[in-house]
Amino acid sequence: MxxxxxxxxxxxxxxxxxxxxxxxxxxxxxxxxxxxxxxxxxxxxxxxxxxxxxxxxxxxxxxxxxxxxxxxxxxxxxxxxxxxxxxxxxxxxxxxxxxxxxxxxxxxxxxxxxxxxxxxxxxxxxxxxxxxxxxxxxxxxxxxxxxxxxxxxxxxxxxxxxxxxxxxxxxxxxTGENTDRGILTSHLHSDGRYNDLLYVDGGPSSTRSTGYLRMKGPEVFRHAVKNLADVVGESLEATGLTADDVDLVVPHQANKRILDGTAKKLGIDPDKIVVTVHEHANTSAASIPLALDSAVKAGRIERGDIVILEAMGGGFTWGACLLRW
The missing domain is CATH 3.40.47.10 (Thiolase/Chalcone synthase)
Structure with missing residues (x-):
């Protein structure tokens, strides 16, 4: 097909x-x-x-x-x-x-x-x-x-x-098979019950101001590792692939401990995880494409490779895209 x-x-x-x-x-x-x-x-x-x-x-x-x-x-x-x-x-x-x-x-x-x-x-x-x-x-x-x-x-x-x-x-x-190039599957999630763990305390309709970022770090960490591992697993299941098939993971660059914890939970070799957080800290929506571009320029991704992109943010929101390069 x-x-x-x-x-x-x-x-x-x-x-x-x-x-x-x-x-x-x-x-x-x-x-x-x-x-x-x-x-x-x-x-x-x-x-x-x-x-x-x-x-x-x-x-x-x-x-x-x-x-x-x-x-x-x-x-x-x-x-x-x-x-x-x-x-x-x-x-x-x-x-x-x-x-x-x-x-x-x-x-x-x-x-x-x-x-x-x-x-x-x-x-x-x-x-x-x-x-x-x-x-x-x-x-x-x-x-x-x-x-x-x-x-x-x-x-x-x-x-x-x-x-x-x-x-x-x-x-x-x-062809519709997992051998195709391109995005093979995407999975998005959110859970608004966790607003108070990571948010900005301002906005046009509430304070008429921009506000500042507020976060309860330890709680966010616990949710991040579980949610990210779950959504990556969901992506692999949807495509009939396993962790062993993954060539590279390009995660949201929030915290090295979250990256390490997620890799361990999934059983993915840490060498397959792109880490750039030391260079630019957490850049929110910019962090995955920054890390992806870094990996491409370093020659870490070759045509045909299986690549997973994953992230979690305030809301909570989280998701993953699995693609073949």
Whole structure:
């Protein structure tokens, strides 16, 4: 049976020039380089410059992804941008990227699922392609989380950074078997009962302000390991594959301990887990495409490889995409 598959045609990423190390944070809050590394694996984060917006980061990543795919904005039918830190309440940040690229056809919109945002955006784009409503889709994850951090809260401000990553998905014909290239399965979940474990204490309809990120770290950690292992298992079962078939896992880069715990629970070799959290901290919706681009540029992914992308974020939201490169 012939089916339409969404294949990754190109990827790109961008990190702001300003790097803030753990040592520098020691001068601002009661923390230490050793404490941060031991508990999170983070060594530094990139912070957007004054006047540098989420759309600016997204645009640079998007242009690199288009170049990698050998495409221009004229080839793109749709932009789906995942972010929890938009330039404005409205319009969508995706439309600002659309305008900057010179793209005047198709559509552009944002998706908000916090750290799971890129998985949600990728799944949305895949469904547009499978429905025949788009052939080439630009999927972006971009964040300026530094703008919603309480820089006096040492439990959160050391964990996050700014950045953007993007991929171009393109339609290919497949057979419907797990030997096809492209996205083979996607699984999304949410559970709003856990709002108070990871949230921002502001918003247009509540406080008329942006607010700051608040988190109960130990509780989030426990849910993350279980939920991520479950959704990866769900993806493998849906495709008839096993953990041994997986060539690479590209997880949301939140915390090295979460990455290690998830790999152990799944029985996946730690060497198959892409880890970049030490370089840029938690960049929310941007972290998976940042890690993916890093892996591609390092030659860690070859055509035909089975790759799993997985994430969990505030809401709670979580999900996974399994694809053959």
């Amino acid at each position: 012939s089916v339409i598959r969404s294949v990754v045609a190109g990827c790109g990423s961008y990190l702001p020039e300003n790097v803030v190390t753990n040592r520098e944070l020691e001068e601002r809050v009661d923390t230490s380089d050793e404490w941060i590394i031991e508990r999170t694996g983070i060594r530094q984060r990139h912070i957007a410059a004054d006047g540098e917006m989420t759309s600016d980061l997204a645009l640079k990543a998007a242009r690199r992804a288009l170049e990698d795919a050998g495409m221009t904005a004229d080839d793109i039918d749709l932009i789906v941008l995942a972010t929890a830190t938009p330039d404005q309440t409205f319009p969508a940040t995706a439309t600002r990227v659309q305008a900057a690229l010179g793209m005047t056809k198709g559509a552009a919109f944002d998706v908000q699922a916090v750290c799971s945002g890129f998985i949600y955006a990728l799944t949305t784009a895949d469904n547009f392609i499978k429905a025949g409503q788009a052939k080439n889709v630009l999927v972006i994850g971009a964040e300026t989380f530094s703008r919603i951090l309480d820089w006096e809260d040492r439990t959160t401000c050391v964990l996050f950074g700014d950045g953007a990553g993007a991929v171009v998905l393109t339609a290919h014909e497949g």
